Amino acid sequence: MGTRLIMFISAVVLASWVLSASGAHYRAHHKQREVALTEEINARAWRNKRATDDDNALLLADSPEDSSPLPPVGDALDLPTCLLCVCLTGSVYCEEVDPDMTSVPALPKETNYLYARYNKIRKITAKDFGDIVTLKRIDFTGNLISEIEDGAFAKLTMLEELTLAENALVKLPMLPGKLTSFNANHNKLKTKGVKANTFKKLNKLVSLYLAHNELEAVPMIPENVRTLHLQNNNITTVSQDTFCKSNDTYYIRAKINEIRLDGNPIILAQYPNSFTCLPSLPIGRYQ
Structure with missing residues (x-):
């Protein structure tokens, strides 16, 4: 009887200790x-x-x-263009504008660089650039330009680089005299659409790109041109005066270092006397 009592008391004590420990842990x-x-x-x-x-x-x-007061943003006439495009100091970027840009935008005064690539501009008028005589570079790559009015670039006396690539031009306007680079690749230009004196007076022209057009002959190339791209046209012939001077057998055209005529119907080997003044032969088909 005593043993049972001791076991009972021990069990009660153990249960009390467990409950107490659990409560402490919970607290x-x-x-x-x-x-x-x-x-x-x-x-x-x-x-x-x-x-x-x-x-x-x-x-x-x-x-x-x-x-x-907030600083002035500019003239009211400047706001629409600079809301559609990105206007930085002297530069205007109007690329893939939404809604569609179908004409040359009005530019802020003293704009130096205009990039209006991959829009739907169809025509360049004589009034588009107005008094923006400070322009040095214009890029209209990837538009739908099929017409440029005479005099459209007449006032741009500081323009050095003009890109009209990937458009639908069939003829060229008169170009500014200070151009150093002109690019009209991927258009629909034919020889009759390029006047004989279009490039003649461009004494500072260094790079001339007329590839992927429909030219039947090489236009008159200024003396300073170093790079000439005429690949993928319809050129079938060249003369001794195309690059050299038939009346001057000692004449050397040393500045030009790259002429591309590949992709034309012409077989260059048939005109050996047309390249005697050049430092290297044109790139193209010889057989």
Whole structure:
């Protein structure tokens, strides 16, 4: 009887100890959760206060008493172009404009560089550039230009680079005299659409690109040209005066270093006297 009593008392003591330990563990865990919750509430309150302070600061900054007038954006006529395009100091970028750009945009005064590539411009008029005489580079690659009015570039006395590649031109206008690079690749140009003196007076022209057109003959090339691309046209013949001078057997055309005539019907080997003044033979078909 005594043994049973001792065992009963031991069991009661053990159960009490287990319950006590479990309660302590629960209280400790509950305390940790309370502390973590309190910290989260404090953090949220601090963030809300900071946001409120920032909002108040913005409201104060926007108030009429503390605000100063914004700097002028420019003339009202400049705004539409600079909303459609990207206008940086001296440069205007109008590339793949949405909604479609079908004409040359009005440019801010003193624009130096215009990039109006991959739009749907169909025509360049004599009024498009107006008094923007500061232009040095124009790029109309990838438009639908089929017509350029006479005098469209007449006032652009500082223009050095003009790109009209990937359009639908059948003839060229008169070009500014200071051009150093002209690119009309991938158009529909024929020889009758290029006047004999179109390039004659361009004494600073270095690079001339007329590839992928419908030219039947090589146009008159200025002396300073170094790179001439005429590949993939319909050129069938060249003369002794095309590149050299038939009346001057000592003449050397030393500046030109690349002539491409590949992709034309002409067999260059049939015209050996046409290349005697050149430092290297044109690239093309010889047999």
